[in-house]
Amino acid sequence: MRAAVIERHGTAPAIGERPPPAGAEAHALVSTTAAPVTPLDVLCATGTSYFGPPPLPYVPGVQGVGVVQDARGVPAGTRVWFPTTAGMAPGDGSMAQQVLLPETELVALPDGVEDTLVAALGLSAIAAWAALIWKAGLRPGEKVLVLGGGSVVGQVAIQAARLSGAGRVVAASRSSRAQERARTCGADAVVALRDDDEPDELAGRLTNACAGNADVVIDPLCGVPATAALQLLAPGGRFVNLGSSAGDSATFTSATLRSRSARLLGYTNNEISTARKGEALRALLQHAAAGRLRVDHEVVPLDRLPGAWERQANGLAERRIVVDLTAQDGNGGPGGP
């Protein structure tokens, strides 16, 4: 079968032939149709993630979409989304024409959303939904501030906040492309982030855009944007960190947190089961099927993955890249919106 293979830590995968996976008890054989290239895939392949360096060679891909070929408890032909532990534990991931998975790791998909969009949403969308709806417990009418509003996490958080009845949704994003995406997703205001932002000055601009405090902050960035956003939490506010794209640390004053009885929370997809991830994904796909939720993405065939991977690794990917494992070279095309 055709597969992407990481042969050295920190390098893009090579495309080649790999033996098809052999059967195992309570495992399902799935023909993969689509898999996204995410920051987690690239980080794990460098060998510097907190999971440690993965044994080589291995097929990357921490998630994918496909069709069940053979399984005991799931009918053949069932369309599924699945997470994998590729790069985090020994074993292969989704960037191959076939993958073998525990049946408990399959999430059956409803009709109405194309495989490449499901893949583009995937774990980042699940994290956004879980952080906003379950962790922060967003209530109708509340004000939401989404840092990194142009990321997949950010795009989904903005749309999910809108769909859940948030009163005002403000995004903060770095590049003009990310700012535009945040607007397209329905942000009422978008604050520009700059690499030389000072926390207090940025906090002022965020406060203006929020017209006061924020009840919920969704933070995939940490760093200076988080330090600024922590200053404008409303009484009873919830701040959920789920990433560190802008820095490893942020600071807050005891007075701010204490006087407002605010809650500082962390979220990782690793804390919820695949069944629970499936719940979040199905809620998101209902909105996507009705045309209410999208995420900017581009689709590339497997043969063009090495170049696409380099773009993701070097911060040059303009949107989520999705590998179409059913396409021949040259058949990939841009996705929406």
Ligand SMILES: NC(=O)c1ccc[n+]([C@@H]2O[C@H](COP(=O)([O-])OP(=O)(O)OC[C@H]3O[C@@H](n4cnc5c(N)ncnc54)[C@H](OP(=O)(O)O)[C@@H]3O)[C@@H](O)[C@H]2O)c1
């Ligand atoms: N906790 C979890 O379970 C979980 C799940 C999924 C993702 N995450 C994390 O959430 C974060 C976003 O993930 P994603 O999949 O949504 O990523 P993504 O779509 O690849 O987007 C990354 C975004 O980060 C922004 N960014 C990078 N460095 C920045 C900086 N210094 N200042 C401001 N913005 C910066 C980029 O903005 P520009 O476009 O302006 O360059 C880009 O829009 C990552 O850290 C990821 O690891 C966590």
